[in-house]
Amino acid sequence: MKMIEVRWHGRGGQGGVTSAELLAKAAYIDGYKGVQAFPYFGAERRGAPVKAFTRIANEEINVRSQVYTPDVVAVLDSTILDLIDVTEGLKDDGKVIINTPKCADEIKVNKGHVYTYDGTGIALKNGLLVGGLPVINTTMLGAFSKATGLVKLETIQQVIRQKWKGKVGDRNAEGAKEAYDTCAD
Numbered sequence: 001m002k003m004i005e006v007r008w009h010g011r012g013g014q015g016g017v018t019s020a021e022l023l024a025k026a027a028y029i030d031g032y033k034g035v036q037a038f039p040y041f042g043a044e045r046r047g048a049p050v051k052a053f054t055r056i057a058n059e060e061i062n063v064r065s066q067v068y069t070p071d072v073v074a075v076l077d078s079t080i081l082d083l084i085d086v087t088e089g090l091k092d093d094g095k096v097i098i099n100t101p102k103c104a105d106e107i108k109v110n111k112g113h114v115y116t117y118d119g120t121g122i123a124l125k126n127g128l129l130v131g132g133l134p135v136i137n138t139t140m141l142g143a144f145s146k147a148t149g150l151v152k153l154e155t156i157q158q159v160i161r162q163k164w165k166g167k168v169g170d171r172n173a174e175g176a177k178e179a180y181d182t183c184a185d
Contacts, residue, residue, distance in 0.1 A: 001057070001058050002057075003034070003055055003056070003057040003061060003063075004055070004056045004057070004071045004072065004148075004150060005053070005054075005055050005067040005069065005070045005071050005072075006020070006023065006053065006054040006055070006056070006067065006070055006071065006072045006073070006074060006144075007051060007052075007053055007067045007070040007072075007073050007074070007086075008020050008051060008052040008053065008054070008073075008074045008076065009049070009050075009051055009073065009074070009075045009076065009077070009080050009084070009086050010049075010050055010052075010075070010076030010077050010080070010137075011048060011049060011050060011076070011077050011080070012048045012049075012050050013130070013131075013133065013135075014076045014077060014135060014136060014137060015076070015135050015136070015137025015138070016039075016050055016051070016052045016074075016076055016137065017037075017039045017050070017052045018137050018163075019052065019074065019076070019137040019138075019140055019141060020037040020038070020039070020052035020053060020054045021037040022137075022138075022141055022156070022159045022160065022163060023037065023054045023056075023141060023144065023151065023156075024036060024037035024054050024055075024056070025159045025162075026141070026151045026152075026155040026156050026158070026159045027054075027056040027150065027151050029155050029158065029159065030150075030151050030152055030155050032056050032057060032058060033057065033058055033059055033060065034055070034056070034057035034058065034059050034060045034061040035054070035055065035056055035057075035061070036053070036054065036055040036061050036063075037052070037053070037054045037055075038052065038053055038066075039051070039052045039053075040052065040053070040066055049080055049083060049084065051066070053066055053067040055067070056150060067089075068089045069089045069090070069091055070089060070090055070091070070094060071091050071093075071094055071095070072094060072095045072096075072097065072144070072147075072148055073086050073087060073090055073094065073095070073096045073097070073112065074097045074140055074143075074144060075096065075097065075098040075099060076099055076119070076136055076137065076140055077099065078098050078099060078100040078102075078107075081098070081107070081109070085110060086109065087109050087110045087111050087112050090110075090111055090112045092111065093113075094111065094112040094113070095112060095113050095114075095115060095147055095148060096109055096112040096113070096114050096115070097114075097115045097116075097117075097140065097143050097144055097147050097183070098114065098115070098116050099116075099117065099118070099119035099120060099136050099139070099140060099143075100116050100117075100118065101118040101120075101121060102116060103116060103184070104116045104184060104185050113185060114185060115143065115146075115147040115183055115184065115185045116183070116184065116185075117139070117142075117143045117179045117182050117183040117184070118182065119134075119136035119139035119140055119143065119175075119179055120134050120136055122136070122139045122175050122178045122179055122182075123135060123136045123139055123175060125178075126171045126172075126174055126175045126178070127171055128171060128172060128175050138160050138172040138173070138175050138176050139175045139176060139178070139179035140179065141156045141160070141176050141179075142156060142175065142176030142177055142178065142179035142180035142181075142183070143179040143180065143183040144156075145176075145180055146179070146180045146181075146183040147183055147185070153176065153177060153180045156173075156176050156180075157173040157176055157177065160172045160173045160176060161173055
């Protein structure tokens with residue numbers, strides 16, 4: 001397998017950096033030898049657009065730059081689509097996974113195969129809130145698993161339960177499964 005590069009787009013406080021890290025952990029558990037996860041440092045404040053990155057490979061990864069030509073773009077907040085071109089640099093056969101209640105054919109992006117799921121609705125239903133706001137990073141991991149097949153849903157749920165113990169971990173793991181089940185292209 002060639003190296004897979006993922007770029008995460010979200011807003012500060014939505015858990016994009018945590019998503020990138022949990023994906024890297026899940027990929028490592030699933031047997032990938034090389035994984036990386038890191039944020040893009042800019043104006044990090046709650047609500048501001050942020051980026052994070054994950055790399056997954058079967059061998060050691062020596063690249064240390066941000067991801068410029070992603071294979072997958074994960075969009076935690078669909079309102080970002082109005083602000084920036086999330087598909088910038090996306091490989092021709094790339095995938096774009098978007099948290100939105102809309103169907104994939106309703107989303108207009110410049111390129112890529114679009115997958116959608118209602119992560120915000122799932123977060124609200126499962127009580128995945130921080131400071132009263134829905135946090136959809138764990139739901140995105142479930143959708144990512146379905147759209148890409150790179151990591152197993154069970155492994156995603158395992159790393160979620162390791163990160164958050166008890167009922168919080170269980171609710172987040174259930175949210176990931178619901179996103180997996182409803183993610184569609």
